[in-house]
Amino acid sequence: MSFLTDADAKRITEKLLAAAAAPETRVYLNPSRGGNTRFARNEVTTSGFTETCIVQVTSSYGLRNGTAQTNQIDDASLVDVVRRAEEIARLAPEDPEAMPVLGPQTYTASPGLFSADAEQINAEYRGKIVGEAIAAARAKGLEAAGFVQNFADADAIATSKGLFAYRRTTGIVYNLTARSNDGGSGWGGGVSNSVAGFEPSSMTARAIDVALRSARAVALEPGNYTAILPAECVADLAVNLLAGFDQRGIDEGRSFLSQFQKQIAAGDKLFSEKVTLISDPASLEAPSNNFDIEGQPLRRTEWIREGAVKAIACSRYWAKKAGREPLPGPENFVMSGGKTSLDEMVASTQRGLLVTRFWYVRPVDPQTALYTGLTRDGCFLVENGKVTRPVKNFRWNETPVKMLRNIEAMGPTRRVITSERDIGSALAFPSLKVTDFTFSSLSDAI
Amino acid sequence: MQELAAVALDTARSKGASYADIRINRYRQQSLFARENHIQNAQTLERYGFGVRVVVDGVWGFAASCRVSKEDIARIAAEAVAIARANRATRRDPVELVPIPKAVDTWQTPVVKNPFRVSIGTKADLLLAMNASALKGGASFVNSAVFCTEEDKTFASTDGCAINQLLTRVWPFFVVTVVDRASGRFDTRAGLCSPMGTGWEYVESYPLVAEAALAAEQCRQKQAAKSVAPGKKDLVLSPEHMWLTIHESVGHPTELDRALGYEANFAGTSFVTPDQLGKLQYGAAKWMNIVADKTQKDGLATCGYDDDGVKTTEFDIVKEGRFVGYQTIREQVARYGTMLGDSRLKACCYADDFASVPFQRMPNVSLRPHDWNGKKVGPEQLVADVKDGVLIEGAGSFSIDQQRYNFQFGGQVFWEIKNGKKVGMLRDVAYQARTPQFWGSLDMVGSPDFYKLGGSFFDGKGQPTQTNSVSHGSSWCRFRGVNVINTGRKI
Numbered sequence: 032m033s034f035l036t037d038a039d040a041k042r043i044t045e046k047l048l049a050a051a052a053a054p055e056t057r058v059y060l061n062p063s064r065g066g067n068t069r070f071a072r073n074e075v076t077t078s079g080f081t082e083t084c085i086v087q088v089t090s091s092y093g094l095r096n097g098t099a100q101t102n103q104i105d106d107a108s109l110v111d112v113v114r115r116a117e118e119i120a121r122l123a124p125e126d127p128e129a130m131p132v133l134g135p136q137t138y139t140a141s142p143g144l145f146s147a148d149a150e151q152i153n154a155e156y157r158g159k160i161v162g163e164a165i166a167a168a169r170a171k172g173l174e175a176a177g178f179v180q181n182f183a184d185a186d187a188i189a190t191s192k193g194l195f196a197y198r199r200t201t202g203i204v205y206n207l208t209a210r211s212n213d214g215g216s217g218w219g220g221g222v223s224n225s226v227a228g229f230e231p232s233s234m235t236a237r238a239i240d241v242a243l244r245s246a247r248a249v250a251l252e253p254g255n256y257t258a259i260l261p262a263e264c265v266a267d268l269a270v271n272l273l274a275g276f277d278q279r280g281i282d283e284g285r286s287f288l289s290q291f292q293k294q295i296a297a298g299d300k301l302f303s304e305k306v307t308l309i310s311d312p313a314s315l316e317a318p319s320n321n322f323d324i325e326g327q328p329l330r331r332t333e334w335i336r337e338g339a340v341k342a343i344a345c346s347r348y349w350a351k352k353a354g355r356e357p358l359p360g361p362e363n364f365v366m367s368g369g370k371t372s373l374d375e376m377v378a379s380t381q382r383g384l385l386v387t388r389f390w391y392v393r394p395v396d397p398q399t400a401l402y403t404g405l406t407r408d409g410c411f412l413v414e415n416g417k418v419t420r421p422v423k424n425f426r427w428n429e430t431p432v433k434m435l436r437n438i439e440a441m442g443p444t445r446r447v448i449t450s451e452r453d454i455g456s457a458l459a460f461p462s463l464k465v466t467d468f469t470f471s472s473l474s475d476a477i
Numbered sequence: 478m479q480e481l482a483a484v485a486l487d488t489a490r491s492k493g494a495s496y497a498d499i500r501i502n503r504y505r506q507q508s509l510f511a512r513e514n515h516i517q518n519a520q521t522l523e524r525y526g527f528g529v530r531v532v533v534d535g536v537w538g539f540a541a542s543c544r545v546s547k548e549d550i551a552r553i554a555a556e557a558v559a560i561a562r563a564n565r566a567t568r569r570d571p572v573e574l575v576p577i578p579k580a581v582d583t584w585q586t587p588v589v590k591n592p593f594r595v596s597i598g599t600k601a602d603l604l605l606a607m608n609a610s611a612l613k614g615g616a617s618f619v620n621s622a623v624f625c626t627e628e629d630k631t632f633a634s635t636d637g638c639a640i641n642q643l644l645t646r647v648w649p650f651f652v653v654t655v656v657d658r659a660s661g662r663f664d665t666r667a668g669l670c671s672p673m674g675t676g677w678e679y680v681e682s683y684p685l686v687a688e689a690a691l692a693a694e695q696c697r698q699k700q701a702a703k704s705v706a707p708g709k710k711d712l713v714l715s716p717e718h719m720w721l722t723i724h725e726s727v728g729h730p731t732e733l734d735r736a737l738g739y740e741a742n743f744a745g746t747s748f749v750t751p752d753q754l755g756k757l758q759y760g761a762a763k764w765m766n767i768v769a770d771k772t773q774k775d776g777l778a779t780c781g782y783d784d785d786g787v788k789t790t791e792f793d794i795v796k797e798g799r800f801v802g803y804q805t806i807r808e809q810v811a812r813y814g815t816m817l818g819d820s821r822l823k824a825c826c827y828a829d830d831f832a833s834v835p836f837q838r839m840p841n842v843s844l845r846p847h848d849w850n851g852k853k854v855g856p857e858q859l860v861a862d863v864k865d866g867v868l869i870e871g872a873g874s875f876s877i878d879q880q881r882y883n884f885q886f887g888g889q890v891f892w893e894i895k896n897g898k899k900v901g902m903l904r905d906v907a908y909q910a911r912t913p914q915f916w917g918s919l920d921m922v923g924s925p926d927f928y929k930l931g932g933s934f935f936d937g938k939g940q941p942t943q944t945n946s947v948s949h950g951s952s953w954c955r956f957r958g959v960n961v962i963n964t965g966r967k968i
Contacts, residue, residue, distance in 0.1 A: 074569035079539035081832035100522040102543040122597040123519040154563035176741035178940035208742040284656035399966040476880035
């Protein structure tokens with residue numbers, strides 16, 4: 032299936048809008064295609080190619096709204112999806128929070144979002160990455176399991192008030208876990224919008240290195256330790272924190288930030304002054320979308336500057352009701368980093384834990400943004416400035432608020448994937464050395 | 478449909494496939510969302526398309542498209558073959574498939590009231606009635622939703638299978654929030670109504686409006702509840718809580734693909750290794766009987782045939798505390814059946830979309846209730862013999878390690894038990910345990926009268942992640958001496 036260009040998308044959105052009878056209509060198109068290859072036990076397991084196209088129509092009759100979706104783009108299906116959206120809108124009760132569709136907008140360019148080289152990735156390209164990973168693992172007597180995925184898609188939005196927005200995105204993600212038969216396990220992975228500069232071999236090497244060094248781990252007493260967290264772990268926790276940056280939730284008293292409204296208004300620092308966190312569609316470190324599902328422009332926003340909260344997302348409805356400016360939520364995060372390498376963090380640590388990866392991170396208490404999760408694929412004891420031995424994994428219970436207050440050192444910012452989300456991640460974080468991280472119980476898992 | 482399927486199978490065979498199947502599926506979902514006194518959104522979603530799976534020279538290939546025409550099916554079938562060929566160099570052992578009975582059949586979820594024929598107005602009225610009930614009961618905020626889903630699936634394979642299935646599921650849901658502006662404290666309590674593989678009659682039969690009022694009242698109570706004193710305590714767990722504990726600590730560890738390392742990079746492996754089949758004492762011999770059943774009434778994973786075309790069935794996973802059977806799919810039976818001494822076809826193959834590769838997914842996995850010779854044994858009887866414990870209703874926070882040893886679970890409502898009586902509500906409760914020790918501490922299971930199905934619409938596994946709907950049944954249970962932690966913090 033040939034890809035939908037902006038002209039194709041415009042033509043389809045015009046057909047949808049022409050078929051609409053409702054006073055207001057918003058349409059969204061998302062054609063996509065992609066492939067993936069999985070491997071495990073040092074052999075390829077499954078591999079696939081998919082192509083589809085989401086067509087979503089939201090119709091409004093005053094305050095009554097309805098949304099319908101299909102993945103068929105023939106003329107009859109386009110008319111039908113409009114009819115279904117209008118039918119459901121007419122039957123739906125009024126929504127006093129409904130907002131009118133937007134007219135034309137101007138958008139920041141996202142130059143790093145699309146790359147022609149990534150659009151050309153095929154099963155042979157993925158197979159080469161997999162083959163090299165398996166050969167490297169075998170050469171060290173390890174067993175590897177992993178995943179390579181590529182995609183190319185487009186997003187187009189149009190409204191009955193004349194808005195039209197279109198963008199294209201490409202991406203590739205790779206990650207693997209290498210395991211030894213004496214209890215070692217290591218992980219490596221990364222994501223990029225382009226093939227250029229994407230180095231799966233370094234990710235494979237990292238997984239193999241950690242697997243070899245993490246074998247025969249010993250149990251260490253749970254407790255509060257200084258933790259050296261790679262950028263992936265920092266992102267795992269920090270991203271959850273930022274979900275609480277919602278003005279309505281804060282005003283309604285059901286965000287962990289509700290208790291800090293006076294400090295936020297006064298510009299007080301809630302986090303370490305080392306923390307500056309932005310979103311920016313133009314970022315080349317973590318390229319992201321430049322408009323949201325309503326067609327609102329996404330612009331460079333400083334959410335935290337030098338430890339103080341500087342911006343909070345606010346929906347159009349809540350902005351109108353509370354007399355604020357609307358601010359769409361972020362679709363990427365870039366946290367400013369430092370210059371301390373992981374080795375330097377280790378060298379400056381009297382006693383602490385060096386972590387490779389977090390796993391199964393879940394909320395425990397929204398009042399304190401408390402999360403729980405586990406370490407995985409390599410956890411090491413640091414004593415007197417040196418990594419002394421691999422230790423068994425831990426469950427931890429910690430709030431990212433504390434993590435971002437207790438920073439002792441920061442590494443350079445780099446693009447990462449989090450533990451349970453890979454393709455589409457637009458996150459760039461530094462590694463951190465933090466004090467007093469709560470490791471609450473032992474895990475026997477390898 | 479038969480003609481379309483034939484194009485895929487013929488194309489694949491002509492290009493060298495030793496096996497091929499096609500799934501031509503239509504998915505429908507209708508959902509409504511409400512907050513407080515108004516409907517926020519009403520949606521009707523449809524996806525339609527096909528996926529072709531082939532084995533070429535012992536290697537799997539897969540391709541899928543939303544363009545359902547003969548030309549596109551031939552193109553995609555050829556692409557699946559090409560993908561299989563591209564991976565030949567990295568396959569060690571060839572894929573083999575055991576023979577299965579040729580199935581030409583239809584199956585559909587038994588439904589009294591098709592949820593898609595229930596009007597939007599009726600659904601909206603239900604949500605608004607739930608919300609009004611919660612607000613009247615003292616909730617500061619309430620969000621509610623109802624989801625109705627349908628999978629219309631056609632499967633055909635070069636083994637001669639031709640199967641049509643229509644799977645229907647419904648899920649009414651709400652969560653209430655109470656905010657105390659003076660203290661700055663906020664608490665939530667989610668509804669205990671589980672998703673089910675059935676029709677709208679289930680939604681009508683569940684006392685949602687009454688439960689919304691109760692949830693608001695309990696949420697208010699939470700605000701003044703005592704913070705739990707941590708330590709070893711006995712737990713009395715409701716069926717609405719148990720489903721998630723069963724899912725995470727028994728369902729996932731007994732998936733053969735995990736145990737063998739096929740999910741090592743993401744979901745993880747399992748402490749239940751193949752050498753322990755028939756030997757591992759998973760839990761208390763008298764009480765722990767775990768059954769997998771993809772034919773169970775109202776089960777979310779219930780269907781007639783899996784996505785290998787294998788007829789669904791029931792089988793034991795844990796019998797009298799001993800681990801006796803993995804969840805498996807057709808391919809695994811050929812490769813590992815002899816090693817395991819278990820070559821039964823268990824029909825655990827599923828793909829969540831036409832565009833997703835079918836792989837091993839969990840059937841309904843449940844803890845059998847205990848037969849007390851007709852005597853009703855529920856929470857009252859279990860609490861009676863607890864000196865210091867916590868009764869937990871509903872599922873809450875959950876996290877478990879990649880081999881399914883160390884877990885931590887919360888809940889919706891926590892009650893302190895002292896000297897055989899429920900004495901008041903607690904908050905800040907979670908329990909941490911190591912799976913085999915936890916199930917070894919099971920010392921009483923309630924009677925069938927209290928047996929209920931719980932479950933999830935969104936169980937994630939695989940790369941790219943696929944979701945599976947799955948149910949877990951249980952009666953009330955009691956566990957002795959479990960590590961309870963206090964999750965309260967100050968920031």
